[in-house]
Amino acid sequence: MSVLFAGRRQAAPAHAAVPSGRLRWLRRSLVGWGFAGPATALVVGLSIFPAVWAFLISLQKWNGIAPAKPIGWLNYQLMAEDPDLLAAVRHTLVFTVLFVPASIFLGMLVAVALNRPIKLVGFYRTCIFIPFVASAAATGILASFVFNPQYGAANSVLRTLGLPQQQFLESQWQALxxxxxxxxxxxVGFTVVVYLAALQDIPKDVVEAARMDGANRWQVFRHVTLPALGPVTVFTSIWQTITALQLFDLVFTTTRGGPLGATQTIVYYVYTQAFKLTxxxxxxxxxxxxxxxxxxxxxxxIIYSRRSRIEAF
Amino acid sequence: MRRLPFSPWHLLLMPLALLFALPLVQMVLTAFMPDGDINRFPPRFIPTRLQLDGFIGLFTQSQALRWLANTVVVAAIAVLAQLVLCSMAGYGFARLKFFGRTAGFLMILATIMIPTQLLMIPTYVMFSRLGLIDTLAAAFVPWLASAFGIFLMRQFFLSLPAELEDAARIDGCSTFGVFWRVVLPLARPALATLTVFTLLGSWNDLIWPLVAISDESLYTIQLGLANFQGTRHTQWSLLMAGNVVATLPLIIAFVLAQRQFVATMTFSGLKG
Structure with missing residues (x-):
């Protein structure tokens, strides 16, 4: 603090020309907004402004060219009776229910395994992280190849194991x-990284104390590690749920909503309604x-996690 | 404690690691494979010989080289702009006192919750009125600044001791001079995290270029691949060559800067 005050006193003569406190405040605000302004204007202009506008558009019938017709809440009423939308909601929910618990469970399991002092950990970690940097487009195209019913690797593996061949992405039931x-x-690479960081934050002496008290490995995991991972689990659950509810890219690059609309998700539906049917x-x-x-x-x-006494937010 | 010569965790990790890595290995192998190896039954994993037909086909039958150049331009502009704009805004919100600072920062935090799908339609209308649709600018303008980037940089600057800046100010540095010469060189780890975040997002983005760009010569590589797949769905060596071209730059970046990638994922996971 003394340095800070010393700085102020030293700097004072330079500002002596500034007559009043108000002018100085104006100057500071100009400097401040000079720093923060451009990024703030971009973020606000590209998110809050369009978000408000999207709400106004949602109260209209508009194809982007002809004059918009105000129709009140009609669009929202139509949603309740739209069977295609209800199907899209159902597919999105099924995907979310499959994806979120699996990604949490796998992420936690792999992170616990990678947190052990064993050989090859670096190799395993790299293998599991790398798919995370591949784009959804590349992943989708690669997956259409791997799961191709004729020349795909997935059916090759099944054939080697003596199991029946599958249609995978071309089957209405298997695609999702x-x-x-x-x-x-x-x-999964993402949840693994997050869990690994959380595991490394658990103090070693807590684990050792539990071991000294005679807890076996499972008990240590159940009563020390798992509660310590609570906040991260709340966070990853929310994050992965949001990701799952917004599924689009993978559907676009694998099935384009098919077969027979079986993989049409909500965002895919928004995309077709807005940009295919205007x-x-x-x-x-x-x-x-x-x-x-x-x-x-x-x-x-968040409320549920608060009730369960997990301090996540 | 009994010590096994071989940890049972390998039995879990080895198959999983292979499951994650092998599809990528197959992607690379298929890109160099003759069509005869791909279309035979049962399919081959290891090619009988390596050839460049997939890549030659990709670059002669599509504008993939152009798409790649477009993507490099979009990602470079996005990364540079975020490094400059978000670090300046982060510094302003962390250290400078000015009118509307708290309101401005709260507004930025609020935008983190708005999903991009909600913004697509009005942004499309806005960009078409500004004449940006079907230009490269349409692809990079949404990436010029981000709430995540501002937040990340602000958190970092808050963690720096203020004494250094005060010392520089005594020596007669202007506010910008302090920021540019003293603070920014210390911010390398946060800037690396921001670079990775922006690079991943702008390089891999699909839905927005899909909406905003229809001129084939302005496609990004992701958009080009996704559309190319629709027309060439059986030419696997071509498609896999495209995949390699689109993915390899990020995989190389990942291998070179694994620590920064992990830091980015952890930051968005634990504090974002």
Whole structure:
């Protein structure tokens, strides 16, 4: 602090020309906004402004060219009776229910394994992280090859094991679970990294104390490690749920919503409604519906974690 | 404690690691494979001979080289802009006192919750009125600054001791001089994290270029690949060559800077 005050006193003569406190405040604000302004303007202009505009569009019937027609809440009423949207919601929820617990469980398991002092850990870690940097486009194209019913590696493996051949992405029933597997392949690296960091934050002496008191490895995991991972689990659950609810890229690069609409997700539906059928108003309403649902689920998960006494936020 | 010569964890990790790595190995091998090896039954994993037909086909039958150049331009502009703009804003919000600072920062925090899908339609309308649709600018403008980047840099600057800056100010440095000469050189770890975050996002983005760009010569590599797949769905060596071209730069970056990648993932996971 003394350095700080000394600095002020030293700097004072330079500012002696500034007559009043108000002018100095104005000058400081100009400097401050000179620093913060450009980025703030971009972020606000590219998110808060369009977010408000999207809400106004959602109250209109508009194709982007002809004059918009205000129709009140009609778009939102139409959503409730739209069977294609309900199907998209169902597919998205099925995907979320498959994807989130699996990515949490696998992430935790692999992180616990990688946290052991064993050989080859660096090799294992690199292998499991690398798919995370591959784009959804590349992952989707690679997956269409691996799961191709004729020349794909997946059916080759099944054949070697003497198991029946599958249609995978070309089957109405298998496509969504297969997309879930592909998403896990790309995303588990993320949960592993987050869990590894959390595991390394657990103080070693707590674990040792529990071992001294006669706890076996499972008991240490159950009563020391697992509670310590609580906050991270809340966070990763929320993060992965949001990711799952917004699934689009992988569907676009594998099935394009097919076969027979079986992998049409909410965001894919927004994309087709808005940019294929130019229903900007209805598309915005569905996007707002998804946003509201995501917020509700997130808040619900936070409240649940508070009730369970996990301090995550 | 009994010590096994071989940890049972290998039984879990080895198959998993192979499951994660082998598809990528197959991607690279297929890119160099003759079509005869790919289309035979049962398919081969190891090619009988290596050839460059996939890459030659990719670059002669599509504008992949152009798409790659577009992506490099988009990612470079995005990374540079975020490094400058987000670190300046982060410094402003962390250290400078000015009118509207708290309100401005809270507004930025609030935007983190807005999903991009919600913004696509109005952003598309806005960009088409500004004449940005079907230009490369459409692809990079949304990446010029980010709430995540501002937040990351602000948190980092808050953790730096203020004494250094005060010392520099005594020596007569202007606010910008302090930021540029004293603070920024110390911020390398945070800047590396921000670089990785922006590079990953802008290089791999698909849905926004898909919406905003329809001129084939302005495609990014991801968009080009996704559309190329629709028309060439059986030419696997071509498609896998495209995949290699689109993925390899990031994989190399990952191997070179694994620590920064992990730091980025951890930051967005634990504090984001």
């Amino acid at each position: 679970p297969v997309i879930c597997l592909i998403a896990l392949w790309g995303q 229903k900007f108003g209805y598309g915005s309403a569905v996007a707002y519906g998804l946003f509201a649902a995501t917020m509700l689920i997130t808040v619900g998960m």
